[in-house]
Amino acid sequence: MMKNKSLISISDYTKEEYFRILEVAAEFEKNPNQKLLDNYVVASLFFEPSTRTRLSFETAIQRLGGRVIGFSEATNTSQAKGESFNDTIMTISKYADLIVMRHPIEGSARYASEISRVPIINAGDGSNQHPTQCLLDLYSIYKTQGTLENLKLCLVGDLKYGRTVHSLLMAMSEFNPTFNFISPASLRMPQEYKDYLDSKGIKYNEYEELEPNIKDADIVYVTRVQRERFSDLLEYEKVKNVYVLKNKMLEGTKDNMRVLHPLPRVNEIDTDVDSNPKAYYFEQAENGVYTRMAIIALILGLK
Ligand code: CP
Numbered sequence: 001m002m003k004n005k006s007l008i009s010i011s012d013y014t015k016e017e018y019f020r021i022l023e024v025a026a027e028f029e030k031n032p033n034q035k036l037l038d039n040y041v042v043a044s045l046f047f048e049p050s051t052r053t054r055l056s057f058e059t060a061i062q063r064l065g066g067r068v069i070g071f072s073e074a075t076n077t078s079q080a081k082g083e084s085f086n087d088t089i090m091t092i093s094k095y096a097d098l099i100v101m102r103h104p105i106e107g108s109a110r111y112a113s114e115i116s117r118v119p120i121i122n123a124g125d126g127s128n129q130h131p132t133q134c135l136l137d138l139y140s141i142y143k144t145q146g147t148l149e150n151l152k153l154c155l156v157g158d159l160k161y162g163r164t165v166h167s168l169l170m171a172m173s174e175f176n177p178t179f180n181f182i183s184p185a186s187l188r189m190p191q192e193y194k195d196y197l198d199s200k201g202i203k204y205n206e207y208e209e210l211e212p213n214i215k216d217a218d219i220v221y222v223t224r225v226q227r228e229r230f231s232d233l234l235e236y237e238k239v240k241n242v243y244v245l246k247n248k249m250l251e252g253t254k255d256n257m258r259v260l261h262p263l264p265r266v267n268e269i270d271t272d273v274d275s276n277p278k279a280y281y282f283e284q285a286e287n288g289v290y291t292r293m294a295i296i297a298l299i300l301g302l303k
Pocket of ligand 1: 049053054262263
């Protein structure tokens with residue numbers, strides 16, 4: 001199972017393991033202060049900016065009674081003096097029992113897991129994968145829909161560079177979904193993910209218009225255009241405001257539909273949506289604490 005294993009891609013886990021995490025996350029939601037991590041040290045290494053992932057991991061560790069070491073930017077580490085990534089990870093893996101790491105380079109988490117003597121949790125590697133976000137998304141979908149099976153999911157925005165939608169697509173593919181991909185032409189879902197769906201017989205549609213294509217959705221999952229992944233900022237300027245979800249557009253959508261967003265939001269969801277009961281993104285961020293408590297406890301073999 002998960003014990004002592006790194007979590008690099010959502011495909012590292014089975015469907016049964018997703019459900020085990022959801023079950024333990026629900027236990028932590030009911031009782032969030034369980035001192036299971038007494039005498040444990042967790043390293044939190046963020047080579048790229050973060051609010052929710054870093055702080056919800058650190059909240060999870062504190063609530064479990066563990067201690068955190070780490071950094072929120074690498075400029076304060078000896079990498080600024082020329083130390084290699086290899087030596088940084090090798091050293092920290094001798095201090096901590098577990099490493100949570102975000103890095104801008106795709107594949108960096110997998111590489112770190114080959115160096116480290118303790119498990120690595122990938123907190124986002126470039127535009128590749130964000131598996132713990134995916135697990136908190138599954139928890140949020142399960143909580144709001146009562147099931148993960150046979151749902152219609154609209155994935156909106158930057159489907160090319162958005163790592164959260166890549167992880168979510170792979171995980172939800174275990175549950176017979178239908179996907180509507182809504183993006184500008186330049187930010188379409190990469191072919192490799194569409195091939196993945198084809199290989200599993202999963203249905204998907206691609207659209208450029210937002211409003212008419214969310215009406216029969218169970219989940220509308222909105223994403224930010226990932227400015228930091230564009231090599232040409234003029235290209236970013238062309239698409240940065242392409243979708244703005246407004247409260248009025250939610251008229252006629254299913255009663256139980258929920259709007260999710262991994263956050264941070266720039267302007268792709270108007271603040272007039274925030275007070276609509278269908279808006280779920282801040283609860284989703286809170287769910288990150290319970291889900292990450294579950295992931296840590298299961299990897300360390302404490303549940
Ligand atoms: N969802 C997410 O990864 O948010 P942060 O970048 O703030 O961690």
